[in-house]
Amino acid sequence: MGSGEILLTTRDLAQRWQVNAGSLANDRSAGRGVPYVKIGGAVRYRLRDVEGFEANCRISTLDAS
16 A cells, blocks of 8 residues: 555445445455455445446446437
8 A cells, every 4th residue: 555545434425425334344355346445444445446436336328429
């Protein structure tokens, strides 16, 4: 990880996505969702991983521009 890398906490990501932090914990436990790093006991999400995950979840409709 680079020194200028932006890391999000579970709370940060839950707020960004407007979901319960427990949902993110469940995803981690099930091995799905955004890749994460553990530093000591702390879970952190790299912003670039979050943005990549969001881009992959994008669904285009026929009339989308």
